Amino acid sequence: MTAMIEARHLTKQVATSEGQLIILNDISLRIEAAEAVAIVGVSGSGKSTLLGLMAGLDSASAGDMFLDGQNLSTMDEEERAQLRGRSVGFVFQSFQLLPSLTALENVMLPIELKNDKDARRKAASLLQRVGLESRLQHYPNQLSGGEQQRVAIARAFASEAKILFADEPTGNLDAATGAKVIDLLFSLNAEFGTTLVLVTHDDRLAQRCGRLVRLVAGEITEDSAVETSGVENGTAGEASTAGDAAHV
């Protein structure tokens, strides 16, 4: 069976004033459907870059990237955008809500973009699911960081994506709020059976994923199964362990 996400000898380098800078070097990685993978590493190690490549937000300098069975390297930005619309959801460190739209409208957006007439109802029920049913008409700047991130999570699941990419989703939140947001993320993830790729440098957060990939200076130095501490994602952990063994 094809993997949900597969990177083959992925390399990313950029031209800087001091010459070519290699950000990612020969990354190969395979992630199966419904797996939850944490990507960890120190700041500047290339985590966000890898996430961007996997999600098709950027294109690699060399190597192939498969997402949901499609080769991103052969697609242009338009096709990648359509693929993102169909298959990918995002949660970002800085929330990335559209400030001029209300919480409800933010969540409706991906549903509407799929021409779904039922956007309003679906968005409202998702917001209810994340506990914000009373804040539908509020604008992002009227919400706290945790609330904004919950809206972002609702939006990520609104598109009924198969894969969810999260880049430091708790980076801008305090520990307690962060934990709540993470609980929510994982429970929704389990509920929807989504494949989750989570970038973090918080080891405790990484522990909740079934698998951990460590980046050091653009190279994978560790790819291992994790003793999961979460109850909800036990199955995902097992699946990833299996896939892991086969892959590495």
Add this chain to the structure above:
Amino acid sequence: MSDYSPATTASPVTLMRVALRLLWRDWRGGELRLLLLAMVMAVTSVSGIALFTDRLERALLQESATMLAADRVLSGRQMPPREWLDEATQRGLMTAEVQAFASMVFSDQANLLVAAKAVSEAYPLRGELRVADQPFGAAYADNAGPARGEVWVESRVLPSLGLEMGDTLYLGDGEFVVSRVLVQEPDRQQGGMMDNAGPRVLMNLDDVPSTNVIQPGSRVTYRYLFAGELAELDVYADWVREQSAGDFRLRDVRDESQEVSDALARGESFLLLGSLFAVLLAGIAIALTARRYSERHFDYAAILKTLGCTSNQISAIYFGILLSLLLIAVVVGSVLGWLVHEGILLLLQSVIPIALPEASFTPFWLGALTAFICLFAFAMPPLLALKHTSPLRVLRKDLADAPLSTSLPYIFGIAGALVLILWYSQDVLISIILVGSVAGVALVLSAMSYLLLRTGSAAGMRAGSAWMLAMSAVRRRRRQSVLQVLVFSLTIMSLLTLALLRTDLINDWQAQLPEDTPNHFMMNISSNQIAGMQSFLQENEVDTNPFYPMVAAGLLTVNGAPAPHPWDNDDDASGRTTMTERAGAEQPDDAASGSDTGESERPQRVENRQVTWTAQLPPDNEVVAGNWWGEDNRPGLVSVERDYAERIGVTLGDELVFRVNEQEITAVVDNMRTVRWDNMQPNFFFIFSPGTLDHLGATYLSTLLLQGEEKLLLNDLLRQFPTIVVLEVDALIEQIQSIIAQVSSAIELIAALVLVAGALVLLSCVNATLDERFRENAILRTLGAGRKLIMTSLLIEFAFIGLLAGVIATLGAELSLYYLQSEVFQQTFSLHYWVWIAGPLAGTVIIAALGFAATRKVVSSSPLSVLRQLSA
């Protein structure tokens, strides 16, 4: 696994819905208000100005048409074919017929030479006849014209002939009852001295045959008058030209009155320039605000892309936003434009006494089209750059404005501006001048800013003193600063140019026809009458003006070679006629007056000009080459008007031979003059030194200012000096003054409108850099910089930019004024010294005040809230 149907991608309807929602929400956030305001401004100024000029121009043409008593006139010494009148009637034009001739009229006691004028029923087609029931009585309008067997006469005819109202007057074989006193006829000035020598007697055209005064060889001026739709008139004019193989031409008021046509042409050029500036300024405002809007929307575009929007869908969304804005702007702007023009008309009620013709729909199209062009040239490029936003931006904020750094927006903007300028002016000259001065400003600016800002590109934020802080801010935002200075200087330049042009035009007009402009010409005065007339006028407390000797002279040779005909290379065969000649000689005919057999015997066409001699340089004349001869003159010198000299290729020291009263006179060109042609005063192409022509039997010419009751003196004057001819130009002067007053008011208002557009640009330009200032100052304050320090530094920064802009703007304004005045407005340019102080000063003060007011928020809000807002 790619089992997705294409239906899952967003439909146009969905995209439009998203666009409308973003539009609505952004509106709520105030984001779009400036952009919309700028677009509304563009539409308002264009449609408002266009509506106003559209109606005013037609009104002015209509009013000045009264000077002809028609929209178009065909005239000749011979009667044009009658079928032409029928043809015009068939084409739906109104027609009337006039015959003018000099004739003696008799009463039982006396006789008098009068200017008789016979008119058909329909006369006058434009304007009105004003009559009274008693000599010098109260006037009222009566357009019916004299019935058969009746005549209307000017007041002074009655005392001259010893007649009362209702008495009988004889003209040729005809007998007429004097039924009305004629006070005013619209086309009194038409025809030359022959037609207007003496008081008017107006009669019915059908009575002319019975008088038997018109015999083969008598001098009659035939005029056909036409009025109707302008388009139809033009078609008919072409038809007449074809029919007559160019011998006849339909003339309109512009052919008849140089003064009016000059005023109209300048007024139109100014209004045009005004609306052009208004649109360009609005365009700049649109570009700036659209740029700011799109900068804020890079994040939106990136997020939308992560949500699966393709580049094209993003373009579609922002296109939808722009289109909706365009729609709103066109509707709101058109309504406002209508209100503005109504407001202008309301303000001008006192100067525009006539009912304006209905406006056409064109101005609205013009407004909408302008908004459309502005949108595409100025707003579209930055917004379309959004589609190139990398979705990676959601992960890495520093992938900032890369898409905008391309030159595309500038190219679009410049191209759009060029299209607008050309389209509006329809005039390559104005376009070149405008584009040239803008390019000049940009060039000077780049050089200056390069020099001024070159130092310390690495300068950090040295928070030591406000001055240092300000200067380092200017340098840090070097690109932005240069752009700001550019925008500010263009804005101030436009305003200065318009303001100065306006002042110069209005001053010029006031100098042209001041309140005390003499409004009567006295001609055919013999030298021994001068003393008597002077004492008569002094007794009656009327100011006297110089008496100019006048004689007709034809230029035969220049340095021995036959003189070239001055207007040979000109389409307008009549060329420039001096007021003197217009008063003294016949008007040029449309039909080649072949009956003047005396002319055809000569081997060459010799143009007769009325010339004079004097020791004093007449007022409004200026010597531009050589020296005026003054009192210690010698005979045999001539002073030539400069442009005329150029046309006939004459320079200082040339020997000219003239024929004056069948004698040949030689004179050497001693100096050249410029003349104010539009001042309605005696002006001469050639002035001789005293002693050159004195023996050749000149008559004298002088002018008088007679107002109201004083006009009655004319009767006594003419009784005492029956041989002189008086030409009354008071009505004409009044008409021109009123037209000029209207055009002046229009100019004032347009200048004000452009001022508003300018203010808008300044505001949006300051606003454009607000975000960055917010961020920077919040950081500075968290670093401990005091409020006062930051405020002072902001003030200095803006004042510096304003000063720079003011200097460059002054330079640019003077430069473009130089070209505009000398090439387009036919004025003489002189430096405006005070502007060199006022321009930079105004720049400094206005920009500092505006910038300071706009950025005061920066310091008054807490650093935390600023940082929070900005990082979201």
